[in-house]
Amino acid sequence: MLKQLQWLILKDLRIDWRTKYPAAGILLYITSLIITSYLAFTGFIERETWNALFWLILLFISINAVAKSFAQEDDRSAYYFYLIKPSRIIVAKLIYYGVYQLLLISVALSVFSLFLGFPVATSGPFFLNLIIGSIGLSSAFTMVSSISSKTNNNAVMMAILGFPVIIPILILSINNSQILVLGGSLADISTNLITLLSVNVIIIALSFILFPFTWKS
Amino acid sequence: MNYLMRTKWWKWLTMALLVYVVIGGFLFPVPRLPILNETIRVLHFHVPMWFGMLFLFVASVVHAIKYLSSGKIENDIMSNQLAIVGTLFGILGMLTGMFWATFTWGEPWSSDPKQNASAIGLLIYFAYFILRGSIQDEQQKAKVSAVYNIFAFAALVPLLFILPRLTDSLHPGNGGNPGFNAYDLDSNLRKVFYTAVIGWTLLGFWIATIKIRYKLLLEKIDD
Numbered sequence: 001m002l003k004q005l006q007w008l009i010l011k012d013l014r015i016d017w018r019t020k021y022p023a024a025g026i027l028l029y030i031t032s033l034i035i036t037s038y039l040a041f042t043g044f045i046e047r048e049t050w051n052a053l054f055w056l057i058l059l060f061i062s063i064n065a066v067a068k069s070f071a072q073e074d075d076r077s078a079y080y081f082y083l084i085k086p087s088r089i090i091v092a093k094l095i096y097y098g099v100y101q102l103l104l105i106s107v108a109l110s111v112f113s114l115f116l117g118f119p120v121a122t123s124g125p126f127f128l129n130l131i132i133g134s135i136g137l138s139s140a141f142t143m144v145s146s147i148s149s150k151t152n153n154n155a156v157m158m159a160i161l162g163f164p165v166i167i168p169i170l171i172l173s174i175n176n177s178q179i180l181v182l183g184g185s186l187a188d189i190s191t192n193l194i195t196l197l198s199v200n201v202i203i204i205a206l207s208f209i210l211f212p213f214t215w216k217s
Numbered sequence: 218m219n220y221l222m223r224t225k226w227w228k229w230l231t232m233a234l235l236v237y238v239v240i241g242g243f244l245f246p247v248p249r250l251p252i253l254n255e256t257i258r259v260l261h262f263h264v265p266m267w268f269g270m271l272f273l274f275v276a277s278v279v280h281a282i283k284y285l286s287s288g289k290i291e292n293d294i295m296s297n298q299l300a301i302v303g304t305l306f307g308i309l310g311m312l313t314g315m316f317w318a319t320f321t322w323g324e325p326w327s328s329d330p331k332q333n334a335s336a337i338g339l340l341i342y343f344a345y346f347i348l349r350g351s352i353q354d355e356q357q358k359a360k361v362s363a364v365y366n367i368f369a370f371a372a373l374v375p376l377l378f379i380l381p382r383l384t385d386s387l388h389p390g391n392g393g394n395p396g397f398n399a400y401d402l403d404s405n406l407r408k409v410f411y412t413a414v415i416g417w418t419l420l421g422f423w424i425a426t427i428k429i430r431y432k433l434l435l436e437k438i439d440d
Contacts, residue, residue, distance in 0.1 A: 143368060150361045151351040161348060161365060164341040168375040199375050206371050210364045213285050 008092035038115040051181045055174045066141035067158045070149035086212035101138040121183035133173030136200040143207040172196040234416030241409040259317040265417040266310030273303030278370045281363035293359035298428040304342045341369040
């Protein structure tokens with residue numbers, strides 16, 4: 001089991017390493033997105049706006065980074081269809097894209113704070129909330145990507161199917177993050193954070209249960 | 218659903234309940250509350266739409282699960298048609314709500330958290346229909362859309378029940394606004410309201426059974 005997981009994760013890593021352009025494309029996407037928003041917002045950005053803008057950028061990074069997770073499996077899927085249990089495939093994907101997105105977010109955060117500053121008052125809990133929120137985003141999008149890869153119009157379907165599903169996670173984490181940016185403490189967001197965690201758990205559990213059905217179809 | 222398709226008595230019940238609701242809803246005396254005044258009667262037409270929508274969506278998810286476990290195409294048809302009628306109820310609830318809000322809140326859209334949440338909820342189901350439209354293969358369409366149906370419903374639940382509590386809603390009964398329960402009004406209002414919830418929900422299922430029957434017949438002709 002662990003060996004297969006390791007193999008699957010390494011496989012994704014190798015694919016990304018060999019065809020460097022998707023990762024490089026995402027990095028360029030992050031930079032141009034942030035520079036555009038810097039040019040649009042420079043001079044009058046409030047703390048609340050900073051927060052909302054940051055999460056919106058995260059949302060777009062996440063949807064673009066994770067969209068390829070199953071789209072790239074098209075020609076390969078038949079190959080290990082018979083070899084590996086679908087539940088292991090989804091666990092491997094969730095782990096790989098969770099980490100992948102955390103890396104992208106740390107890049108995005110550093111570029112973003114370089115241009116637009118870092119006005120967060122309580123940074124420890126801010127990062128905690130960021131990590132939990134981004135795991136939620138990446139796992140929901142991974143599942144949505146597995147659904148949308150079955151359709152003809154992958155990119156558009158990803159956005160249509162993904163955005164409404166992601167909104168509970170997004171609203172909760174933006175809400176938490178705003179409280180923290182304005183100087184709240186961990187105690188102020190603890191109930192919201194628990195709700196956010198439980199939404200994450202529901203989404204991951206459902207992906208685990210439902211993925212085998214999309215995979216086999 | 219199978220039971221509802223086979224039996225008839227509940228259709229008579231629906232008719233009786235709805236006649237009572239329409240007469241009672243428009244004619245029975247209602248308590249005078251500030252701002253609300255006569256618009257309180259929307260309680261019998263707007264709120265039951267959301268109840269009906271939720272029951273229909275739950276039934277849709279149940280049939281999606283049934284489809285995934287059994288693979289019978291009838292369950293997929295049922296799930297799809299229930300979702301269609303549920304969305305119709307959602308749109309009606311939205312319209313009645315906006316109509317009511319024009320007279321009480323002064324504008325149709327006031328960025329009330331419940332309004333926003335239900336708009337997003339409807340977006341989820343529109344996405345579901347587009348997903349169905351974009352897959353050609355029948356089996357695959359049924360399977361993938363069943364998966365999305367279950368997944369989306371899991372997202373809808375926190376949206377409708379948890380998030381509106383984060384910020385105060387303008388809805389009666391929330392955030393210190395005069396509510397229907399807070400005043401415990403007269404039992405007349407309550408009687409009509411409960412009847413309305415049952416009546417409109419049953420009407421939704423009635424519409425769904427007709428649509429399902431039609432689709433099943435089309436399926437038979439195709440074979």
